[in-house]
Amino acid sequence: MTLVDEHGAALLALVRRLCGNPHDADDVFQETAVRVWRSMVSCPRLANPRGWLLTIGYRAFLDSRSRRGQFEALADPSDRGENSPAELAARAEVGGLVNAAVAELPETIREVVVLHYTGGLTIKETAEAMNLSEGTVKSRLNAALLKLRSALE
Amino acid sequence: MNCDDLITAMESDDAAEQQAARSHAATCPNCAATLAALDKIKATLAVHEPLPSAARAAWERASRVSVSEPARRRWTPALAAIATLAAACIVVFVFVVSQPRNSTFTQWKGPSSDSEPGVEFDSSSELTRLTAAVEALDGRLVALAENAERLDVEREVAQTLKQYSRW
Ligand SMILES: [Zn+2]
Numbered sequence: 001m002t003l004v005d006e007h008g009a010a011l012l013a014l015v016r017r018l019c020g021n022p023h024d025a026d027d028v029f030q031e032t033a034v035r036v037w038r039s040m041v042s043c044p045r046l047a048n049p050r051g052w053l054l055t056i057g058y059r060a061f062l063d064s065r066s067r068r069g070q071f072e073a074l075a076d077p078s079d080r081g082e083n084s085p086a087e088l089a090a091r092a093e094v095g096g097l098v099n100a101a102v103a104e105l106p107e108t109i110r111e112v113v114v115l116h117y118t119g120g121l122t123i124k125e126t127a128e129a130m131n132l133s134e135g136t137v138k139s140r141l142n143a144a145l146l147k148l149r150s151a152l153e
Numbered sequence: 154m155n156c157d158d159l160i161t162a163m164e165s166d167d168a169a170e171q172q173a174a175r176s177h178a179a180t181c182p183n184c185a186a187t188l189a190a191l192d193k194i195k196a197t198l199a200v201h202e203p204l205p206s207a208a209r210a211a212w213e214r215a216s217r218v219s220v221s222e223p224a225r226r227r228w229t230p231a232l233a234a235i236a237t238l239a240a241a242c243i244v245v246f247v248f249v250v251s252q253p254r255n256s257t258f259t260q261w262k263g264p265s266s267d268s269e270p271g272v273e274f275d276s277s278s279e280l281t282r283l284t285a286a287v288e289a290l291d292g293r294l295v296a297l298a299e300n301a302e303r304l305d306v307e308r309e310v311a312q313t314l315k316q317y318s319r320w
Contacts, residue, residue, distance in 0.1 A: 003203075005209075013226055030215055034212065037216045052317035054315065099197065113198065122166075123166065128316065141164055149194070149241065152190050
């Protein structure tokens with residue numbers, strides 16, 4: 001079982017939620033793959049391959065976001081795929097409300113939620129990936145869950 | 154256990170604290186609703202669709218490009234400032250040397266030191282030479298930016314590896 005077979009689905013789910021649209025997510029997924037393959041040259045023995053892979057994916061997402069930063073601010077929200085037929089269909093499914101509510105969360109809060117709940121990173125791993133304290137991660141999670149809960153009411 | 158502490162308790166790594174939160178929710182309708190919502194949120198967020206074959210193929214393709222493909226171009230603010238300054242200096246220089254000559258300038262040999270004394274400075278060829286120099290400088294800066302980004306990423310990945318590895 002290779003790294004991608006074991007954890008690729010989690011990685012793709014993570015970057016899709018982080019990016020908010022499938023096109024950017026595919027780019028970040030590919031960039032993560034490039035970084036991972038480069039590291040594999042040294043044949044590392046990973047104690048926590050999933051945590052490592054998802055952290056690389058998150059960092060690739062951050063780099064991608066900073067590269068396209070100013071364009072994103074100017075872009076028409078409808079160009080980001082948020083209202084695509086696939087997205088609308090997804091929102092209609094069970095859990096669609098949750099997905100829509102997560103997409104509406106402020107970026108810093110959403111990242112914590114996605115890394116912890118979609119990626120399955122522990123609070124400590126999430127804090128390390130984001131260069132935050134564990135306390136900050138916990139308080140952001142708290143804020144996120146309160147917002148998500150009210151969105152579901 | 155206070156209603157306000159429910160989410161914090163549920164997110165705690167302490168199993169006893171989580172259990173206390175669940176016990177409280179069993180007797181508090183408001184917290185029971187919150188808990189049900191939290192469970193639904195967590196379950197929804199944890200769902201992963203199977204990896205599409207296109208993504209699996211992209212992963213394999215990346216093994217081939219990872220060695221050959223240079224990192225994508227990114228201008229850092231510092232490099233952009235250096236490039237702008239260099240370009241501005243060259244533009245000013247070209248502007249100065251292409252001005253109509255006064256008596257002092259007619260005697261000037263121009264930047265090409267092999268000009269004969271008194272020979273007119275050929276501003277158009279000098280401009281061509283400078284343009285080529287600017288292009289070369291631009292290429293060099295782009296290469297430096299690419300290299301800087303690649304090193305940046307490699308350093309970051311190495312740090313992450315250290316964090317998640319046992320050697
Ligand atoms: Zn309560």
